[in-house]
Amino acid sequence: MDSKLRDLIKEYYEYKNMDRREFYYYDETNNSRMFRLKNDSFNVNPFQKFSLGGLVSEKEIINDNHNELWNKLKINSNIPELKSKYIFKKSDDFLESIDTKNIELILEYIKIKGYNLHFNYLNLLWLTIVDIVDNSYDNSKNNSIKRIYNPQLLKQELYLKVKNDIPWLEKLFKKYNFPNLVEQKELNDFYTEFAQYLSKQSNQNEYTKVLIDLFTNTVIKDNLFSGEESHIYIKDFSALYTINSKILIHSKHSFDEEMHIKEKIKSFSNSNIHWYKSHEHRTIQLCDCVIAIINRFINFIENNSYTNLKEQLVYAFDVAESPRLRRNLTLLGFLLNKSYLHEPLNRRLTTIDETAIKYEEFVSKLSSLSKLSF
Incomplete structure (x- = not known):
């Protein structure tokens, strides 16, 4: 482990608890294994979000049977392994999907046991387009742009524009073999075509115009x-499977066994990574449920405006005649907020800044409501 990286994180984020020993348990959701162009289109829905995470405990619980919870769960006794698909209602509406007794039982159990939650949420499309901005921004000689405009907000603007026209983006990427842009002419043509696309947008703002300027006038030398x-x-x-073990080096990190990942990181020297078969360990099965709930929750936040989120909150707490829905939302908000306060590294969002801001506000609101409910 690079101790300089740990020291930098400690100093920059003022983290004081990175040397504690805890037990991290992981499972993943929406694991497409890679994101690529296959034939003429993306291999998976570009709005699919990969998430990895689960539970954090102060003591080892990998071999716990969690009988107290399992005896209460409303699942078929013939099911050999608890999966997240068994705890949701079948609905595309997030609020309706989480209004179940099983989710209430799981979240209540986690709260009673004092476990924390942790997650890494990855927006595939976002991660794909960020280097397009960085490549242009970092090579730009326009100091006024660099002084005034935050590159994160420029990336967000590009994301918000292209997400509404995925077929166009797929065609552009295929035409130029993106991201294999090596020849200068090919690189210039790629950015020129991107600038032309943005110039045709009717809903331009100052960030759109800055992107057009960068894509048109920047000569890229450090590609x-x-x-x-x-x-x-x-x-x-x-990389998401190893980041915590590199930073939280005294903790143990236990994963659902994914052979393709295990093979890729087999040369990784840290001895704090361990693999377990989920059908043999209920703790990992519980993580599968937890990370699915978190993934759906953040995706719900990402796909709704501030106004819509406020309306949804009003509906859940003032209109919907479901005490269980309110209970599940406040439990989730309480656990996410508590877990972040315990260790900020328990929350990682790789997506647009707007989502991170909405997430913070929404979780804070739910957490404050939980004080009235518990």
């Missing part, structure tokens, strides 16, 4: 895309 493979945007998710 971030050198050495990249055509049509592959995310080769795998292995």
Whole structure:
């Protein structure tokens, strides 16, 4: 482990508890293994979000049977392994989908046991397009742009524009073998075509115009895309499996056994990573449920405006005649807020800033409501 990285994180984020020993348990959801262009389109829905995470405990619980919870869960006794699909209502509406007794039982159990939650949420499309902005921004000689405009907000603007026209983006990526942009002419043509696309947008703002300026006038000499493979945007998710073990080096990190990931990181020297078969360990099964709930929750936040989220909150607490829905929301908000306060590294959002801000506000609101409910 690079001790300089740990020291930098400690100093920059003022983290004081990175040396504690805890037990982290992981499972994943929406694991497409990679994100790429296959034939003429993305191999998976570009709005699918990969998440990895689960539970944190002060003591080892990998072999716990959690009988106190399992005896209460409303699942078929013939099911050999608890999966997240068994705890949700079948609905595309988030609020309706989480209004179940099983979710209430799981969240209440986690609260009583004093476990914390942790997660890494990854927006595939976002991670794919960020280097397009960085490549242009970092090479730009326009100091006024760099002084005034936050590159994160420029990336967000690009994301918000292209997410509404995925077929166009797929065609552009295929035409230029993105991200394998090596030849200068090919690189220039790629950015020129992107600038032309943005110029045709009717809903331009100052960030759109800055992107057009960057894409049109920047000469890229230090090319971030050198050495990249055509049509592959995310080769795998292995980096997400090792990041915690590199920073929280005294903790134990226990994963659902994914052989392709295990093979990719087999040379990784840290001895604090362990693999378990989920059908043999209920703790991992519980993580499968937890990370699915968190993934759906953040996706719900990401896909709704501030106004819609407020309306949904009003509906859940003032209109819907479901004490259980209110209970589940406040339990989730309480657990997420508590877990972050315990250790900020328990929350990682790799997506647009707007989502992170909405998430913070929504969780804070639910957590404050939980004080009135518990």
